[in-house]
Amino acid sequence: MTVHGRSAFIIGGTGQIGRATAARLAAAGYAVTLGQRRLRPDAAAPHGARFVQIDRADTEALLTALDGHDLVVDTVAFNPYHGAQLARLAGRVGSLVVISSGAVYRAPGLPVPIPETWPTIEREAHDYPAGKAALERVLLATPELPVSVLRTGVLHGPHGTSLDHWWFIKRALDRRPYVVIAQDGGSRFPTTAVANVAELIHLCGERPAARVLNIADDPLTVAETAARTFAVMGHEAEIVTFAGPSRPDGLGFHPWNVAEPIVFDTARARAELGYSPALSYDDALRQDVEWAVPAVRAAEAAGGGWQDVFPDLVERHGPDVWFPYAAEDAYLAGPTR
Structure with a gap:
């Protein structure tokens, strides 16, 4: 039993964001479960965390695993089908955080900086930006769903398969x-340290609400x-x-x-949740x-x-x-x- 008695489930828990988030939540007193379709032998769980193997294609098994958690984090939701799965968590979890991307913003002609209120793309396509935008629409249209949608820049940090730096x-x-x-x-072009994504996820778990937040470096x-x-x-x-x-x-x-310059406005996270970067x-x-x-x-x-x-x-x-x-x-x- 943790100090606070709270539980968190991370879908994609052995990925780049998942590992950083697991460490942050474990440090905050959460009992953390890391869900992954294929368990990675090199994945080291933070103290107190546990791994479970789960395939999100099995919706009923997924929802059963997520039911009742104080915080659910989905790092690998990419399309409206995933959104429909998560929408069924309304009333069943304390807080839901879903990782999206700044790629959803409609271009060209982007303002500098880009606020969360800027329109997102609506084209019918199966590429990454269109899938993420459709995912967001499903989640944000679901009544009583305390979902925080985080729009990141290009991620950097340990354990990634891409590091522009x-x-x-x-x-x-x-x-x-x-x-x-x-x-x-x-x-x-916006970059985002995964340690800071983990910090914002923690804050969203403390104050559940339906919201969209940009998260990016300087x-x-x-x-x-x-x-x-x-x-x-x-x-x-x-x-x-x-x-x-x-x-x-x-x-x-x-x-x-x-x-054209692409800059995210990150003022909302600071104003609404008191966010400040965990790492400079x-x-x-x-x-x-x-x-x-x-x-x-x-x-x-x-x-x-x-x-x-x-x-x-x-x-x-x-x-x-x-x-x-x-x-x-x-x-x-x-x-x-």
Whole structure:
């Protein structure tokens, strides 16, 4: 029995958000159950937590497992079918928190920053943004459902299969003396540390309500992100920028490469719940580095590389644009710099 006698169930409990949330809730006195379709042998449960194997395709078994918990967190809901499952929890759980994405916001013409009231996409499609937007609509239309929908940026933190900050981290490890960034280094795209998602989930559990909240890091430019990452790693590098998009040989590429600035307004979480980050941006970067570097070195020792640790990076952008050092060297040595 925990101090407070509260219970939480995390769907997708061994994933990136699930692990961080389990640790935060266990520290707050929750008895935590981690649900996963396939149990991962490398998943270490926080003290007092337990694993259960459950397939969400079996709706009745899922609802039985969730029934009566003070807090249910769903990190792997992606479509209106999942929303319909969760809608049946109205009156059966204390608080429900569902992870969504800022990808639901309707573009182009996004305001800076984007408030939670900005319209979401409504197209009939089966892609990730459309699925998340439809999921949200089902949940928010359900009477008596205390659901907090959290719209995140690109996640970073331990145990993820995608870490955009690797673009900077590897350059620091390789002791590159400079980095070349397209679009004058001014692109802004929201990132979100999973430790801070876990903090906001905890607050939502303490104050159940139907709401939508953005959750994102400081809205830095890509050049500022480069500088902060290098500083955290004790690396000095010249940040070189040029106007216009990245080039076919990868020169100037970066994963924050967007045509318009994307910045989330996070004031609502602070005003309604008193949210403040559990980790500063620099401390979150340190956590990224402390997990990613040993993970990549272990992959290299096994005959692989960073692509095996972060396969989603390769899937999103391809394998060839990440570290075009020869193109950077030629550009810096050329007369048109």
